[in-house]
Amino acid sequence: MSSHYQKAYFLLSAAEISQLPPDEGIEVAIVGRSNAGKSSVLNRITCNKGLARVSKTPGRTQLVNVFMLDDERRLIDLPGYGYAKVPLAAKLKWQKTVDEYINTRASLKGLILVMDIRHPLKELDVSMLDYCEYRQLPVHILLNKADKLSKSEAMKTFLQVKTALTKYTNSVTLQCFSALKITGLKELLVLLDQWYEYEEA
Numbered sequence: 001m002s003s004h005y006q007k008a009y010f011l012l013s014a015a016e017i018s019q020l021p022p023d024e025g026i027e028v029a030i031v032g033r034s035n036a037g038k039s040s041v042l043n044r045i046t047c048n049k050g051l052a053r054v055s056k057t058p059g060r061t062q063l064v065n066v067f068m069l070d071d072e073r074r075l076i077d078l079p080g081y082g083y084a085k086v087p088l089a090a091k092l093k094w095q096k097t098v099d100e101y102i103n104t105r106a107s108l109k110g111l112i113l114v115m116d117i118r119h120p121l122k123e124l125d126v127s128m129l130d131y132c133e134y135r136q137l138p139v140h141i142l143l144n145k146a147d148k149l150s151k152s153e154a155m156k157t158f159l160q161v162k163t164a165l166t167k168y169t170n171s172v173t174l175q176c177f178s179a180l181k182i183t184g185l186k187e188l189l190v191l192l193d194q195w196y197e198y199e200e201a
Contacts (some may be wrong), residue, residue: 037144118158
């Protein structure tokens, strides 16, 4: 298993894009609905259960959290979206922050979009995919919580989502994943190694 991500450490939380580190090197951002298990995915990637706080109240992460892998590489945790109890003003602020980040961040290499496999391609997920299409930004979808479905049900959902993605011209890939059971982690790390341009040993 790649050790690059086990070295990850928290750098800062930014309320504004201007507070982020200098726009150089390589960044990969994780985004998704507030209840899709985004923090659990981040913790699984880094083999650190305490790196991203897993809250029982979805929607707690309203800031852009920056985790350093090394001097040149960063893992970005974008605020979760779609949680009903978050005030409208907070939702609009989230949209402005994320739009600005995706549209202006030159070091952004790709987006990891986390979805609950039982509820894929919700309206805001599709909006995110459409925005990344406009930006021609690569997206890798994690159909998380695959352990909640049987293998046949998970494959059926995977194929349905794959079919729906054929309309996009930018690079959009997907896989089944389970942060709980560590299903699909190796496949995800291979992709991240490519995006981060880690040389093969």
